[in-house]
Amino acid sequence: MKKALMMLLVALLVVGLFVGCKPQEKPVEKVKIALILPSGRDDMAWSQGMYEGVMDVQKELGIDKIEVSVTENMPNPVDAGAALRDYANKGYNIIIAHGAQYQNPVFEVAKEFPLISFAYGTAFETGDNIFTYDPQAQDGAYLFGMLAAKLTKTKIVGIVGPVKAGDAIKYNYGFIQGVNATDTSIKVLESYTGSFGDTVKAKEMAIAHIEAGADILTGTAQQSVGAIQAVSERHVYWFSSDMDQSSLAPDSIIASQAYYWKDVVVYMIDSRNKGKLGGETIVLDFGNGRIKLVFNPKLKNLITPEIEKLFNDTFEKIKNGEIKVKLPE
């Protein structure tokens, strides 16, 4: 009896073995992308830009080819580290931690998962399986500074900065250079709220700029939504960064510097297919079309032919390297 049972069990196992090995169709090469964002995917700024880029990749390559998972509101790098490890354990192929603050956790986790590609930025420090990306925020900012210098009537322009780090420093530095290169008599006010997300504070800060005489403002990060409320209430102008924000204040936003992350994500997928898992800084600039300046059609009349010519000339000069916008040391 016992023997018969044993035989049956063995037979079952053997059959099971074959069942398990039944001819399978070749599995679809699915790229699994995980995205970790410091704020919400609908912040109308930094995070939303990247989120839309990744979703566009999925739309283009097909939902059967690209799988996307998103973790939002992770301003704290330690929490983000836990999310990174979680995604790595789940076998994601590309894990993007969208912020400069994630450098340490990315390096820590990337060491343990050499076959997974990691990416973070704005940054330069790469690893074998770590990409970084580096939007040349200063280029568009320079052009905006130039336009602001041409358009200001009070001869005072202002920068409502978030935290003096990463993208914001580069952008603000470029903007100031643009103003100074155009008209040295114009004063640039520069200040920081100390927060990426406190829109109410950013609004009060923008009001302080306007009361100090500034009639054209600019700024970065999701807090800028608050500053845009202030320029809209007080009828002055604004230059946006990160993405096209003109819907927030159609009568105030002259132009936006928009990042196109789709191409960056596609680049990473292609690199992986060629066997390169990281080790490269992916640049976003005018030359490769990953940064575009989007003008608000409603305020296009502000740009006179003379200003437009200056803009186009300078744009070309930046694109071909004739003007090199400096970065802070």
Added chain:
Amino acid sequence: MIGEFSKSGVIIGLLSSGVRLSTPFLLASIGEMFSQRSGVYNLGVEGIMNLGAFISFFIALKTSNPYFGIFVTILIGLVMGLVTAFINVTMKAEQGISGIGIYFFGYGLSGLLFRLTLGSIVTTSGFEPLSIPILSKLPFIGEVFFNQNWMVYLALLLVPISYIILFRTTFGLKVRAVGENPHAADTLGVSVAKIRYICIVIGVVLAALAGSFLTIGQIEATFVDNIAAGRGFIAIALVYFGRWRPSGILWGSFLFSFIDALQLRIQVLGTKIPYEYAVMTPYVITILVLSFLAGRAKGPSALGKPFEREST
């Protein structure tokens, strides 16, 4: 730079900004003061503010009428207040824990509803400033205090009103008695539970209105995730700063907000001070003032202790 500051326009701008920044603190802190005076602290203020900010914005956007937004926010505040009171008074929860629960609930729900209903940042019209006749023409003070929107006036008026309620009415006496010695109050026939329910509801409704100010209390209203950005927690700290008195809360809110408005302007006018120090100043000075005033008063004796009739 001193010269720039002496211009009256700059000072008026500074003070107006301070009054605007202090409004959400005043509303939320005075509400929290009632709650704590009755013996219950609610750490969920931040979450309620976020929820109130969203609800009022959403209703204002959909109806194009910010007053509807306020109306619905008050209703939601009532419901949330009753829930909070039920947890803390009827269920006798550990108040520190339940407060954090309410915070996460409000914060999470506001973000979730925002995503489900709007999905992106949009703007609508909030309340316009309401100049008070005659008073707004007063030099200096008129521009600072009487050229704001009605929510600012409400917040400022709440200071004397809450003082009168707390110290000049029978209800206020009961509130203080319940917070100091609930057993004695109970013996005298005061319903501890009823008083605490009322005070908690007042606190939550005012916290929700504080949130409304962040969205539709602006001419150009918008909502972003986590718009309260820590203001609810500062409001709780200001109740301690103000020694559970409306006047103390007023000075605390003003001190913090005026220094905040000042540091924004110091940065804008351009100094060599690193911005990190500027951003820190309101917190540092508030803590300094608090530590110098420490020990002068203590909070309600029964604060944080659920009421048990049988206990000895």
